[in-house]
Amino acid sequence: MVLSVLDLGRLDYATGLALQKTLVELRHQQRTGNVLLLLEHPPVLTLGRNSSRANILASDEFLAKRGVELHEINRGGDVTYHGPGQLVGYPIFDLRSFSPRLGAVEYVRKVEEVLIRACGDFGIPTQRIAGRTGVWTLAGGSVLEKKIAAIGVHISRGITSHGFALNVTTDLRDFNLIVPCGIADREVTSMELEAATAPSMERVMHAVARYFGQVFEQQVLWLESLEDLLPSPAASPAQDTPLSFPKQLKHLTGEKETHFA
Template sequence: MKPLVVRRAGLVPYDAGLALQAELVAARKAGTIPDTLVLLEHPPVITLGVKVRQSREHVLASDEQLGALGVALFEAGRGGDVTYHGPGQLVGYPILDLKPDRMDAHKYVRDLEEVLIRVCAGYGIEAGRKPGLTGVWVGEEKVAAIGVRLSRWVTSHGFALNVTTNLGHFGLIVPCGIADRGVTSLERILGTAPAMADVEAAVVGHLCAVFGLDVA
């Protein structure tokens, strides 16, 4: 098994998270670090994926409204549409070298979904996929968003799992450009807030199982 380093970074501003990923991707390409998983939370921020970075049509709030709520806006440099990050949402940035035997971008996204489906199952939640859509769903509501970037088969960006997220902030956007489906969280489904540390541990365990990794 390949080793995996897990970095729990706590609450990190989005721009600092981007800088950290760039640093880790460069180091992973150079072979100076092993595969790494960064787990963190972001202050409230709306991010635009490459699909919509020239357009704000899926951002429903004005700059003034976002400023009043303390919500930042960033172009993310990842795949996908618009999404929201905020406290209570577990964000995972896997910095993995998919060479030589996992060089399939579509399968990589499906594998990330599988990790989060298993995390939900551990809480007795039946989560799954929607044909033609990315992410993890419980019924018609998305509990986890996925948007990734690959550079020379080294991954960055990743997933955002709603644990105790302020779901009201999703009303500021059309999440992932999908207007006819909702957003949910583990807390809302369970009726109680699971401990973030427990959710992190479950993510690490299932990521290792799915990707054949072992925590270093």
Template sequence: MNTLTVYRLGRVEYEDGLQLMKLFGEARRQGLCGDVLLLLEHPPVLTLGRAAVRGNVLASDESLAAEGVELFSTDRGGDVTYHGPGQLVGYPIFLLPAHRQDVRRYVRDVEQCMHRTLAEYGLSSITIPKWPGVWLGPADSPEARKIAAIGLHLSKWLTSHGFAINVNTHLPHFNFIVPCGIREAGVTSLRRELGREVPLSEVEEKVARHFADVFELQLVEPAPPTRTVSVTLMRGQGPDARVLLLRRRPTRGGFWQIVTGRMEPGEAPREAAARELFEETGLRAEVLDLDYRHAFAVGNTVPPRLVEENAFAARCPDLFEVRLGDEHDAYEWVDVPTALERLPFKGLREAVGRAVRLRG
């Protein structure tokens, strides 16, 4: 029996999710791993499939930016859809065996996993041939409402992209779009249908089990991710605010970053952040939790090396002189727009943005 490794990643920036799909897909293609199911949450984002009609995005770019909603074009099937916190997104990275190499069967199997999961909550879901996704209520009725979206991609029987179940999703964000181009019906969530908050981890467990059963795979535990921290060190206020950027030595990539580093065994995230701040700059200071933890892949290795990072911020005294550690060969204090332009990774840019908002 082939294996299925399920990664429960928590928050993943959308562009980082695309990179994870790419790297795991290459690893699966090369036989370096078995089938993989990535379970995660995205920050608010609208994604446009290959069949997307731009007019189905109802909000202006300015309105989306004001709400912190990004916009991405993708190679999945379908029209426009929304991802956001409280929604369970799943990306199956499967190399379909010969007896499963049928596109319609693959779509039906993914739908079956959704039906079985929802049935455990007492919900009888259906598919509607003319509309993609998984639905509640009778077809061809004003009561029909979508609870799960499906947008898949296959290339030489390697699958990517996947599904999104509305668990505790902020449903008003769907007003920014015509979901999947369907104007005749609405959307719903487990929370709305059950009248209570539903733990995402609980839904993850059920989805993983049903994918293993439907696709006849043996569940195996993943290796734990590397735990890291980041610290946005700032000085000044308002338009005079500056962010410290450190340049990694050429042998370590040569790019600019904020303070980052690994957590030591048994170390709490806040302790690690304070230690890394001192080791990389020489500053001992209080670090503030930015309530931002996300997962991503470091580098372009196949299979990917997964990292889970907690973000912090700290204030630097005006007269403090930075003392570089061994990992970096230069530093600069730059304004916030410059910092956001130079930082190569979405997670680091998000950490800086949160630190700026925290400081007012």
């Protein structure tokens, strides 16, 4: 199988949601394959299905003054923060396309494995913690584990959306706006703080894509344009979902060039 990967750069959260919705519907109709979107968001707080508004420590007025958006969404998990310097990934996968078919828990464990391996490439040992989704640094002495990556997914009729957020060079002070993922007894950290040398977003992005290919046993195909994700008109009969993407993303279409990694 082929996994299509697209670097969207910095993208506002609402547009990212609209794109996911379009791709999920196309995946349901088998009009596109498995896709991994990689991007950064401007400052935004997201509230998952199981979230508590009490875990947002700042007032709506303060958030507005800081230019921090707030979105209530359908992924699992509690409140989390996205912002510049954080690699966000949205896998749009059909769990039935794998052999054997993946269940929800196994899928999340595999995403954790991808991020653990990627952190390892930069000399950052990480782990899972039983009962707590995400990726964490190792404890040592009086130092407790710190969360370096959050995971929150939504699965509809076997199709995944939302995904992970890996702190690369994130300004961690913004996490003071919330109780991250509702966990008050652990801190967050970043690859910049944990690695001997701060990695670039590009290097981290390529490491994550490579390990998605390895862990999910798919060949990684990097795309340059959203148009590459659309089936050709000849191969796709008329459907309810239009063969187009949200208008806010038109600047990402155009000349295309693909390469294997």
